[in-house]
Amino acid sequence: MSDQQKDDRRKAPGDDRGAATQGLENIIAGREEKLARLAEAAPAYPYRFDRTHRSHEIRAAATTLMESQERVRFAGRLMAKRGMGKTMFAPLDDEWGRLQVYFKKDDLGPEAFKRAQKLLDLGDVIGVEGHLFETRTGELTIHVERFELLAKALRPLPEKYHDMSVELKSRRRHLDLAMNLETRERFRRRSAIVTELRRHLDEAGFLEVETPALQPLYGGATARPFVTRHNALDMELYLRIADELYLKRLIVGGLDRVYEIAKDFRNEGMDRTHNPEFTMLEAYAAYWDYHDMMDLAEALLRRLGERFGEDGTITYGEHTIDVSRPFARVRFMDALVEATGEEVGALDDAALADLARSRGVKIKPGMGRDRVLDELFSELVEPTLIQPTFVMDHPKELSPLAKDHREAEGLVERFELFVCGFELANSFSELNDPREQRRRFEAQMTLAAAGDDEAQQLDEDFLEAMEHGMPPTGGIGIGVDRLIMLLCDCHSIRDVLLFPAMRPEGRQERPGFSEDWQRKADDDQAADQAGQEA
RNA sequence: GGGCCGCUAGCUCAUCUGGUUAGAGCAUCUGCCUUUUAAGCAGAGGGUGCCUGGUUCGAGUCCAGGGCGGCCUACCA
Numbered sequence: 001m002s003d004q005q006k007d008d009r010r011k012a013p014g015d016d017r018g019a020a021t022q023g024l025e026n027i028i029a030g031r032e033e034k035l036a037r038l039a040e041a042a043p044a045y046p047y048r049f050d051r052t053h054r055s056h057e058i059r060a061a062a063t064t065l066m067e068s069q070e071r072v073r074f075a076g077r078l079m080a081k082r083g084m085g086k087t088m089f090a091p092l093d094d095e096w097g098r099l100q101v102y103f104k105k106d107d108l109g110p111e112a113f114k115r116a117q118k119l120l121d122l123g124d125v126i127g128v129e130g131h132l133f134e135t136r137t138g139e140l141t142i143h144v145e146r147f148e149l150l151a152k153a154l155r156p157l158p159e160k161y162h163d164m165s166v167e168l169k170s171r172r173r174h175l176d177l178a179m180n181l182e183t184r185e186r187f188r189r190r191s192a193i194v195t196e197l198r199r200h201l202d203e204a205g206f207l208e209v210e211t212p213a214l215q216p217l218y219g220g221a222t223a224r225p226f227v228t229r230h231n232a233l234d235m236e237l238y239l240r241i242a243d244e245l246y247l248k249r250l251i252v253g254g255l256d257r258v259y260e261i262a263k264d265f266r267n268e269g270m271d272r273t274h275n276p277e278f279t280m281l282e283a284y285a286a287y288w289d290y291h292d293m294m295d296l297a298e299a300l301l302r303r304l305g306e307r308f309g310e311d312g313t314i315t316y317g318e319h320t321i322d323v324s325r326p327f328a329r330v331r332f333m334d335a336l337v338e339a340t341g342e343e344v345g346a347l348d349d350a351a352l353a354d355l356a357r358s359r360g361v362k363i364k365p366g367m368g369r370d371r372v373l374d375e376l377f378s379e380l381v382e383p384t385l386i387q388p389t390f391v392m393d394h395p396k397e398l399s400p401l402a403k404d405h406r407e408a409e410g411l412v413e414r415f416e417l418f419v420c421g422f423e424l425a426n427s428f429s430e431l432n433d434p435r436e437q438r439r440r441f442e443a444q445m446t447l448a449a450a451g452d453d454e455a456q457q458l459d460e461d462f463l464e465a466m467e468h469g470m471p472p473t474g475g476i477g478i479g480v481d482r483l484i485m486l487l488c489d490c491h492s493i494r495d496v497l498l499f500p501a502m503r504p505e506g507r508q509e510r511p512g513f514s515e516d517w518q519r520k521a522d523d524d525q526a527a528d529q530a531g532q533e534a
Numbered sequence: 535g536g537g538c539c540g541c542u543a544g545c546u547c548a549u550c551u552g553g554u555u556a557g558a559g560c561a562u563c564u565g566c567c568u569u570u571u572a573a574g575c576a577g578a579g580g581g582u583g584c585c586u587g588g589u590u591c592g593a594g595u596c597c598a599g600g601g602c603g604g605c606c607u608a609c610c611a
Contacts, residue, residue, distance in 0.1 A: 023580055024544050027562060084574085085567035104568065122561075135569045159545035159560045161572060167603050168545085175545095223610070268610050269535085278611075362608090423611060479611055503602065 028154050034119040035152040041115060042148055049075050049127040049150055056096040058132065062140050065132045074099060074142060075127040075150060077178060079160070083117055089141070090120075092128070095184055100141040101128050107145060116147060123153025123178075170500050189308070190484050190496055194261065196307055197281060197480070200300055206257040206283055211246035213239060213263065219459050220244030220401070223266040226276075239265035243282045244401065244475065248430060249465045251473050256286035261480065272492045273422060276501050279480040288474030289429040290413045294390055297417055297425050297476060298327055301388060308487045316420050316489055319386055327388040327417070335391060336373065339380040344373065368447060370395035385418035397447075400440040400456055402428035419486060427476035434466040 035044055052073045058065065065072060076092035076099070086105040091098050105113040120126065130144040158164050158175055169176040169183075176183045198208065216235070218225040220242030230237050243260045250258045264280045285292065305312045305323035312324030336344045342355060352372055353363050361375045373395055385391070392415040393405055402412035413429035431437050441458040448455035484496040494500040 026580080027544065030562075080572085082570050082573050083567085084570060087568045087570080089570045089573085091571085100571080102569075106568075133569090135571090137569075137571070139569090139571070141569080156544045156561060161560065162546040164545075165603085170603095221611080264611085266610075269608080271607095271610090272605095274610060280611080426611080477611085482611075505602070 024155075027156055031121055031152060031154045034121065035149075035154070038115060038119050038149050038152070041111075044149065044152065046148065046150060049073070049148070051075050051127070054096050055092075055094045055099045058099060058142075059097070059140065062132060066134065069131045071129055071131055071145070072142060073127065073129045074101075075125065077153075078120055078122055078124045078126055079157075080122060081117075081120065086113070088113075088117055092126070092142075093178070093181075095188075097181060100135075100139055101130070101147075102133075102135075102141045102143050103147070104143070107143070112147070116144075120149070121153055121156075123155070123157040124149060125151040125153070166494075167502075170494055170502060171505065173498050186488055186490070186495070187498060189488055193304060193308060193484055193487055194480065196304060197261070197300065197478075200303055201259050201283060204257070204296070206259045206285070207255055209247070209250060209255070209258050209260055210262070211240075211243050211250075211260055213265075215240050215246075217457055217459050217461075218242075219457055219462065221264075221266075222456060224268055226265045226267045241266050242280065242477070244477070245459055245462045247282055247284050248470060248473070248475070249462065251284050251286050251430075252465045252468055252470045256471070257284070259283035270501055272494075273482065273485075275481070275493050275497055278493070278497075281478040281480050282475065283478075284430070284473055284475040286471040286473050289472065290392070290415055290427055290474055293427040293474040293476045294327075294329075294415060296474075297390075297427065297478070298388075300478075301327075301417075301419075304483075304487060314486060316486055317491065319420055321387060321419060321486070323388055327390055329390045329392060329415075332373075332377065332391055332394045332411075335381045336377055339384070340376070344376075368397050370397035374398050382418060382423070383421045386420055388417065388419045390415045390417055397443070399428060400444050401431055401437075403431045403433075404436070422482060423479070424482055424486070425476055425478045427474065430470075430473040430475045432466065432470040432472060434463055434470075437466055438463055 038044060050073055052071075053061070055074070055076070058072060058074065074092065074094070076094035079091045079093050079098065082089040088103040090101050090103070092101050103113060103116045108116065126147055127150050128142055128144045128147040130142045130146070133141055133143050135141055158168070158179060160179065164176060164179065173183075177187070202208070214228070214230070214237045216237060218238040218241045220240075221244070223241045225241050226239040228237050228239060229235070240262075241264055243262055243264070247258055247260060259282060261279060261281045263277045265277050266274075267276065268274065270276060283296070285296075301323045302312070305314055305321075308314075309321075309323065312322065314321040314323060333345055340355060340359070344352065344355070347355065349369050349372075352369060356363055356372050356376050359376065359380060361372070361379045363372060363375070367375075377391075381391070392413075393408060393411045394402070394414045394416075396402075396404070396410055396412050399412045399414050402414045405411040405413050412431075415425075415427050416423050417425035417427075431440065438458075441456065441463070444455040445458060481493050481496055485491070485493060488496060490496050
């Protein structure tokens, strides 16, 4: 574009005759022009602004502040302009809410008033100083004596009376946050919930730790991993699907209550309850068993219900969840028997498969008997578990890291906590016999060989650690995003993730990722070698 | 992965069975307005109708392929 053309484009909004503004480009050009004019009066991008109050603090202290007539300094984003000739009202949003400000020509002087009236745009971030008053309709308002631009919005805000599209909210979360106080509050609440989780575990004597996200072997759960590559080590690494195997090594080492709140990565489908990266809380306590972990889970939920629910209950869609009372406890097999009306445990494999098929459960070749039970359970029982319910004592084959049940043959000491039909927590008395653990891994490998693509890998380093002696241990994993969904009455995981995974829009040219990346890695390696030889 | 639905101005949406110049509200621009509340009044501008092909005298509209999204479903936590 020539300078002449640029000038023509920029002339538009400033000129009284106004060459027509058209489209986004000219809106931006117009705002750039206004920015230039504002910059004549004051720095366009000042370095700081001293606020005396935030919006909620002004509201809380409103009576006193109005009496004292003291000056407050407040900053936020300009959300509307209601100009009335020689005065102007404008709502200003900060993180905590909205506060109206009032510009008056007689008080500001003609130049400053004109700047506010003509050169400020919706979306601009400004700081104001003035005293508080109430309008005749009772709206708390700052009477502006001075204001300054803190950042110009060169692009227009979305329309304010209709909801932004779901896609736009997710792709441009900054706009969703800027436009919707509820969104800001939701993510503040998420943070508060996570803080509360930490506080509870800290108070219970747990130590927060960090373990590798890049792992040479993936384990601790059944899922397909993301694969990445370490150039210097010249090896493939996996993004963790769980922290479990590392946390247990810490138990071996004598850190006897540990937890980690971390992103796990699973290379699987995405939907309303699944995102490729998600946040998991895992906690392990030496000398505990799964009964102790049930107590912990119950106490956690109760505490969160007290803090974030109403009277110990949580509203989720049409359901009212009571977390104040002890949770129901039901054995896995008993729940299946009740759901099917059949003595499931007594059926032989063929009869079991027939039963499953008759209930619409798809049986794939290579699925072991316990996998069939698990599918049946998912299909028939899970959706019915609305109130908090511990489902306990699962079939052994499904739980290669859990300890044999102390009484029941073929079962392990495990529980899953279900609320509103989805799994919130998974826990066991951790298997701590290294020889048994090896046998379980080997059984998994047999399943893998038989075509079970979810079977777990044998982790020799983990086994070696266990061979040094791992105390009896209780462990639990809690899906943090789902917990947040429950406590925020959100029905899509996207609503509780600031930046949910989305396909790129393709509005920017993207490099041919994998090939360029690999080529660069090779180049780097060649350069390193050349450097060493030199 | 499969099915259904959607994609039109910066945003939210109209545009009937293919047919003049694709409309509205908000936002923008010009003018008026000294306590407004989705402020108001008068006027103006703003469109690659997701992309690529096809059918047709004529396509935002019909057909095919592709892209992105939503819902349901499958897999999973």
